[in-house]
Amino acid sequence: MAKYFGTNGIRGKFDMLTPQFALQCAQAIGIYFQRGKVLVARDHRLTGPVLHKAVLAGLQSVGCEVVDLGMATAPTAEFMIGKTKCNGLIIITASHNPPEWNALKVVDGKGVAISKERGEEIEKLMDGKIELAPWDKVKEVEEYEDAVGEHLKAILKEVDADKLKKRKLRVVLDCANGTPALIGPRLFKELGCEVILLNDKIDGHFPGRPSEPREENVQQMLKTVKEKKADLGIAWDGDGDRVIMADENGAFIVGDRVYALSVLLKLKEKKGKVVTTVATSKAVEDVAGKFAQEVIYTKVGAPYLSEEAAKGKCAIAGEEVGGVIWPEVSLAKDGFLTAAKIAEALCEKSLSNWLKEFPFYYNVKGRVKGDPKKIMDKMEKLPLPKDAEKVIKIDGIRINFKDSWVIVRPSGTEPLVRVFAESTDKEKAEKLVKEYEGKLSGN
Numbered sequence: 001m002a003k004y005f006g007t008n009g010i011r012g013k014f015d016m017l018t019p020q021f022a023l024q025c026a027q028a029i030g031i032y033f034q035r036g037k038v039l040v041a042r043d044h045r046l047t048g049p050v051l052h053k054a055v056l057a058g059l060q061s062v063g064c065e066v067v068d069l070g071m072a073t074a075p076t077a078e079f080m081i082g083k084t085k086c087n088g089l090i091i092i093t094a095s096h097n098p099p100e101w102n103a104l105k106v107v108d109g110k111g112v113a114i115s116k117e118r119g120e121e122i123e124k125l126m127d128g129k130i131e132l133a134p135w136d137k138v139k140e141v142e143e144y145e146d147a148v149g150e151h152l153k154a155i156l157k158e159v160d161a162d163k164l165k166k167r168k169l170r171v172v173l174d175c176a177n178g179t180p181a182l183i184g185p186r187l188f189k190e191l192g193c194e195v196i197l198l199n200d201k202i203d204g205h206f207p208g209r210p211s212e213p214r215e216e217n218v219q220q221m222l223k224t225v226k227e228k229k230a231d232l233g234i235a236w237d238g239d240g241d242r243v244i245m246a247d248e249n250g251a252f253i254v255g256d257r258v259y260a261l262s263v264l265l266k267l268k269e270k271k272g273k274v275v276t277t278v279a280t281s282k283a284v285e286d287v288a289g290k291f292a293q294e295v296i297y298t299k300v301g302a303p304y305l306s307e308e309a310a311k312g313k314c315a316i317a318g319e320e321v322g323g324v325i326w327p328e329v330s331l332a333k334d335g336f337l338t339a340a341k342i343a344e345a346l347c348e349k350s351l352s353n354w355l356k357e358f359p360f361y362y363n364v365k366g367r368v369k370g371d372p373k374k375i376m377d378k379m380e381k382l383p384l385p386k387d388a389e390k391v392i393k394i395d396g397i398r399i400n401f402k403d404s405w406v407i408v409r410p411s412g413t414e415p416l417v418r419v420f421a422e423s424t425d426k427e428k429a430e431k432l433v434k435e436y437e438g439k440l441s442g443n
């Protein structure tokens, strides 16, 4: 079991992820990347600058050549791995977590994020003796100036900018007071859009709204879209890999509908495998089915998506919270490319009209408290309902029915099991959650 690595890197508050600990982690990560060339970036959190210095020092002390991007979004940093031909990347970012959190997210030279399982190898190195580089082999840090420019160029290649310039979309951009402000506004201005900015002042206190772009956190964006009669509203999380939207009526578009639409747009251009986690909406399968393309399910967590996408023949990969990987550009979830691709589609018809192309699923969440292992054993023994079409046991147990599905998964952090159901019929989703909560509760 990994001691420090979670679903996506080493995450903690400042009393856990201290500068000393970050330095020690960076030394082990530097050794894991064969003391080669390592890229470093950070988000805008208040503990970022001090942890950033510790990470640079850790990497340099074991002889790594370091390329430093300074402050950058996660998608920009991950895109730059290929450009700079680095062996790996450390991004200091806690993504959608509250301001007091921070994390070291680690990505390998192919652009695949390091999972909990691979993180164990780094932890073993941390437990052993760290051998420092000889004194005369400690290298300088190279600063890379125009990563945003490079990333923008790559995004603009993927969309028809001329078509968008003619359309002159009015878009509301909510930058979460985070690093999306470094690239989001510039991108949409280059696409000829009329841009209305919210929370575009970078501030590690997150004064405008919490980092996670949940519906209750982006009310200002939804309201502004309505008031300003905008064509599209966009809200990123604090490091820009996740994106959610508002249609032209100011209605909230949840992450997995953003993903399902991305799949539709991608498969119209190019066929291939569709990768997603077991917790993602059936809308993704419905869309892939229209194009007769296979859906590959992975465990929940971005590293598993990028691992699967790296195997090749993948058209697109994405998760339920609005993170979409476009493999032609990088194996990172890229909230800017996702936003640009959907904006491009609006040249044809409105967002609400696009969303009519696949079913709307209601989702309902529940939980059963108790020992997750015991509850999962019980779930395993339950007879399969007669109308079940498919059972997926990659991460928890998911049962697909014709127009609905239910998943039972142990929580990674609490003594409970989560029950999640989705259906085109709201009552059916509620019934499924109640049914499984009932079957799994008690002894």
Ligand code: MG
Binding pocket: 074, 095, 096, 237, 238, 239, 240, 241, 242
């Ligand atoms: Mg994020």
